[in-house]
Amino acid sequence: MIMEWDWEFVWQIMPTLIEGVKITILATFLGAIVAAVIGLVFAILRMSAPAPVARTTAFAVEFIRGTPLLVQLYFIFYVLPDIGIRLPALVAGVIGLGIHYGTYAAEVYRAGIENVPRGQWEAARATNLTMPQTWVHVVLPQAIPPMIPALSNYLIAMFKETPLLSAITVLELMNQAKSIANSNYRYIEPMTLVGVFFLVMSLISVLFLRWLEARYARVDGR
Secondary structure (H helix, E strand, O other): OOOOOOHHHHHHHHHHHHHHHHHHHHHHHHHHHHHHHHHHHHHHHHHHOOHHHHHHHHHHHHHHHOOOHHHHHHHHHHHHHHHOOOOOHHHHHHHHHHHHHHHHHHHHHHHHHHOOOHHHHHHHHHOOOOHHHHHHHHHHHHHHHHHHHHHHHHHHHHHHHHHHHHHHOOOOHHHHHHHHHHHHOOOHHHHHHHHHHHHHHHHHHHHHHHHHHHHHHHHOOO
């Protein structure tokens, strides 16, 4: 039997899917903040910390990058409770996304920081700036604008990875759609709407990030 598109069913399930969209956007936004912070910490540790710390950080980055995000999510949500660390599903998902993509962001940060001319570091030392002042006022303002395209790509990739959060019971868009489909035995409408929602949100994100890239390029004088 060929299943026909049912608009009445679409309007019936739309509020539930919109709630899933909200969770998807929230997880992406919070995960991006965690990734940005963790990535910067990893990059600074690899470049400025004592050798044992730098090597340990490098190993951790490569290990996390070399293992699937889904495995990491399972570990955070299902294994950590065995040692007494219990996290809500959304919190576990945000941490998993943030740590995983933070390792990729770390390499972007590192490349951007290495592109800052050595003369800028020497000028900062000559003016008696402390190391934190050098990072905040001299290095990062020059390093970050060229990083925006690469960081933007990882943000969009993170957004597309949010359906994996359904594996740890986060009620994001994909999980809501699967729940609706399994309850009503109708898959064409919810799964099609999931694809449409992701496409629309991805296009909006791309347009915004291109605007952001162009804006910072003008500020940077390029």
